[in-house]
Every structure is written in structure tokens, then in C-alpha cells.
Amino acid sequence: MGAKLGRNRIETQTEQQRTYRFELGDREAWLKHLQERGYVVVTAALASAEVREARELLWQDLTKLYPGLVQGDIGSLSEMRLSRPGLVANLAQCAGAWHVRGSPGVKQAFAEIWGTPELIVSMDCVIVWRPWWLDERWRPKTEGLHLDQNPFSKPKLECVQGMVPLLPVTETVGGLQVVPDSHTDEAKKRLKELCSHLKNRGDWCMLDGVDLTTKPQLLLADPGDLILWDSRTIHGGVVGTGCVSEDHGQGRGEPCGELARLAVTVAMTPRARASALVQQVRVDGFEAGRCFNHSPHEAGTSDGTLTSKPPTGYSPIQLSAAQAALL
Numbered sequence: 001m002g003a004k005l006g007r008n009r010i011e012t013q014t015e016q017q018r019t020y021r022f023e024l025g026d027r028e029a030w031l032k033h034l035q036e037r038g039y040v041v042v043t044a045a046l047a048s049a050e051v052r053e054a055r056e057l058l059w060q061d062l063t064k065l066y067p068g069l070v071q072g073d074i075g076s077l078s079e080m081r082l083s084r085p086g087l088v089a090n091l092a093q094c095a096g097a098w099h100v101r102g103s104p105g106v107k108q109a110f111a112e113i114w115g116t117p118e119l120i121v122s123m124d125c126v127i128v129w130r131p132w133w134l135d136e137r138w139r140p141k142t143e144g145l146h147l148d149q150n151p152f153s154k155p156k157l158e159c160v161q162g163m164v165p166l167l168p169v170t171e172t173v174g175g176l177q178v179v180p181d182s183h184t185d186e187a188k189k190r191l192k193e194l195c196s197h198l199k200n201r202g203d204w205c206m207l208d209g210v211d212l213t214t215k216p217q218l219l220l221a222d223p224g225d226l227i228l229w230d231s232r233t234i235h236g237g238v239v240g241t242g243c244v245s246e247d248h249g250q251g252r253g254e255p256c257g258e259l260a261r262l263a264v265t266v267a268m269t270p271r272a273r274a275s276a277l278v279q280q281v282r283v284d285g286f287e288a289g290r291c292f293n294h295s296p297h298e299a300g301t302s303d304g305t306l307t308s309k310p311p312t313g314y315s316p317i318q319l320s321a322a323q324a325a326l327l
Helices: 013-020 027-037 048-065 074-079 095-101 104-114 185-194 276-288
Strands: 021-023 039-043 119-121 126-129 160-165 174-178 226-230 235-239 261-265 268-270
Touching: 013 021, 013 027, 013 039, 021 027, 027 039, 027 104, 027 226, 048 095, 048 261, 095 261, 104 119, 104 160, 104 226, 104 268, 174 226, 174 261
Parallel strands: 021 039
Antiparallel strands: 039 226, 119 268, 126 261, 160 226, 160 261, 174 235
């Protein structure tokens, strides 16, 4: 495909990081960046103590899911039967994921986006990568650049997706990359010209081979930051250099043992957008241990929803009042 997509904008990673990171309280600035560029990083949405508790809970969840896994034992990481992208659907309803979803800072951010505190939350996967520089068999392979919202059938804003890393996102490890400005009407017009085959497809739109003028950028983040992106924004995972450096383990909070990446996907939309049927499906899914997707008001009906059997012996956790309000 010879045509180009997006604006011809080249920035260094240092310049990018200065411009896309904002404090939660600086709402006008980060909302403007999200609206204009299609992505933003809201810093310290989770306090350090919340980050530590989320990681402790997720380690407990992981050791239950993988009985041979022992925190502190690098060799035991081989007991984890991870997919290459590291998307763990079996942790969708675990205590660690719900701890992140129920964080006041995360809800505040989405309440600012939608103009209401009456929200429901996504119940999507947890992302786990092992330090593949120690064992090549652990090297992750991401899904590549894609969209989770079809530009033909859903041209307007449907959802703002989110992710909370619990370990530093660095060039060493990698993480989420986005294509700036790819959510705009102009960019979508060009994308539809390039990718007419996406018409009448679902929301899962792979974009391999699309010639992008705007270079994808890795969004660097600290543990507890909230990464947000418009669902119309082209995005995808990217694996880092894998070269061991001192940056991993730094940032707010304590390092998380021997994992390379640990992140919880989280998105919220107004409860009013979900039908009574969808809300019941969500409750039933929580009770059954199901994984849904990024769009809370669709109850996992769009493409890209991961399916998995609930963990052996699954029983739903006791939600706090703040968590239950988001179900």
C-alpha cells in the first residue's frame, strides 16, 4: 500500500514523554491531549501503596493459577503457561485486577472523561511478560498495530481504553505503542481508503502492511500511571530491546520480583449506555469467572474478546462497595 496515513510528525522519545504525561488534577490539559492526539498518560492514578497491594494480590492470583510458580524463584516462571502476547484471560475476575479497577484515581479519570460518576468497568485480561532476556523461550510476541473499533461501522467515539502498568514501562521492556492523531476524521478517511477490506468486518482490525507516516511511539509510564487512548487510535504492543538496564524496577513503589511486565487493562463507560440485559450478563459473567473485553457496555460481544475457562475451583471474590458500584 503506497499511500500514507497520519500527519508527518517526528518527535524524539524525550520530547514525546514531556508532552503526553499529566497529573490527574491537571484535568483540562490531559483531557485536551486525549481529545486532540488520541492518547495520554495520567500520572500516579494509583498511589504507591495501591500499586504495592495490587502487585501482591496479583502474585497471589498467579500462584493459584500456576501451582508450580514460586515468587522469588526465576526458574519457576517456566511453570506459567502464557500465550505469546502474555494476555491472561483467567485473571479477569481476580482480586488483583479488581483492586486496580476500584482505585479512586482510575474512576476519577473516567468520570472526568464522560462527565458522570455513574460508570461500569471493563473486565478484561491482565498482561504478564517474563524476562525473556534470561530465557529466549519466554520472548513475548505482540498482536501488532490494530484497532478495536471498526472505522466503517463505528466512526465516532465509542470507548476510551485504559491500562495501568504495575511495573515501569521502559524501552528495555516495551509496552503499549500508539500512532498519534490516528483517531481523527481525516486519518480515518485515509484509513478507509487504504483498508476497504475492513468494511463489514468486526471491531478487531489488524493493520499489518499499512504505510504509516506518523511513527508509532511507545508510551513510557511509571507503576500506577493510567495510560488512556481513544478506541479509534491505532495501537498495539511492542516488545522492548530486552537489554538489561538499571531503569527496570525504578519508579514509584517497589519492584515486582522477577516479572518483566505486569499491567491491568481497564476502561469505564457510563452505566446508562448498557442495557438491562447487558448489565445482567456482566453480573453473571463475574459470578462465572468470565473474561470480557475493553468495552463495558457491550458485555464482550464485539470481536477481540478473549475466551477461557475459569480457573479450577473458581469462586467470585467479595467486592468492596467501590468495586461493586462498577459491576
